[in-house]
Amino acid sequence: MSSVVQGFTKSLAMTVLSEIGDKTFFAAAILAMRYPRRLVLAGCLSALIVMTILSAVVGWAAPNLISRKWTHHITTLLFFVFGLWSLKDAIFGDGDDEELAEVEEKLNADLKANSESTKNNSKADDDVKKEKRPFLVQFFSPIFLKAFSINFFGEWGDKSQLATIGLAADENPFGVVLGGIAGQALCTVLAVVGGKSLASQISEKIVALSGGILFIVFGIQSFLSPVES
Template sequence: MDPLADLQDHIPNQSIYHSADFITRFVHAFAVSFLFIVVSELGDKTFFIAAILAMRRPRMIVFLGSIFALGLMHTFSVLVGMSAKLIPRYLTQTIASVLLLVFGGKMVYDGCRMKEGCEQEEFEEVKQEVSKGETGEDEAENGGNRITNGRIFLRRWISPVFLQAFTLTFLAEWGDRSQLTTIVLAAREEPFGITMGGILGHSICTGLAVLGGKFLSEKISTRTVTIIGGIVFIGFALYSFIYRNS
């Protein structure tokens, strides 16, 4: 019996096994990330920012600026989560499950305390913030300071609308619930699946905001979406606890 022949027969089987295992982990991570981003971002501040800007500016440029900021932030969050894999797996799984349980509980609590129609109030608040930002930019341009000179330089190469959408979205997303959730998920799931699923989720939410954000803000109940999102978070956290201990 030739040991080398046995080894050669074994290698393809191992390769197929690892490929199938990767696909399973990728699909699971992709689906989880997509679902979590959608329930987190629908009716969120970044959703309203894209909707308001698209009412005044070219929709495609607003979409590109917003999704570039969201994609950059999402990828950064995945990298941060991947660094947590240096910690023992059982510990990261426990921490991730606890955090998801906390996030979910807070979402359900906040959703129950919301009043029906609160999405219109938030829409108007974000609209005022965007208007103030535009007014501040106009005043800065009239002042002719160094910052303005830098902006003028950037605007020679990049669309001002793109810069506005990117900046407002990036600042709104920093420290947001979806960013923290992405870090938690990347610490326990397949990172490439988390990245791709999250970017697709962001793209769909931003696309909906750009195409019909004002209409959707009147039809979508932020209270309902928040409560459902919280239940999803709690359900996944409990599933993680059971799966880890099984």
């Protein structure tokens, strides 16, 4: 039970500090300003849950492919690397405004392309039609698919995904999954409900600094912990 709690708390803290102010956080906030919030929330959260489970499964399977000793050392190294990476972003990063502008510009270009292909349709009328559809049918709407794909592919290969894999290889994978999902749910709800105003008020430097320190603490703890056979 203690291993599950430890995996949960580590995963929760790591996820929150990795995802708040991340590109997928900004994307969820901006999408929620343009489309029905429940569809954006469902799409974003579904993608992040799937990504968390996949990452934990990869991490859980890693010790069966590589020796426990090597997975432990690789995980320890990853924690230090991601910690230094986050500290570098905190000290030398460009800040929130540029990342927010980059995400907004990309979404604006996508929105413009979509509006040109459907220029004779009113967005308001389209939203009304979607509201009248059965709930499950809405899950296959372009809004849900857009939110899902942006978050899923936005997280693919990100340091939070790699850190989740490493954490699941060294901690209880069930606890890592629960903590990751809880952290993703918290961040996604904040992004969708708070919107762009909340995203613009978050100091990415402080979050990156906190995340960097947390990763290094995890690395030191992992380095000092004995390798489980």
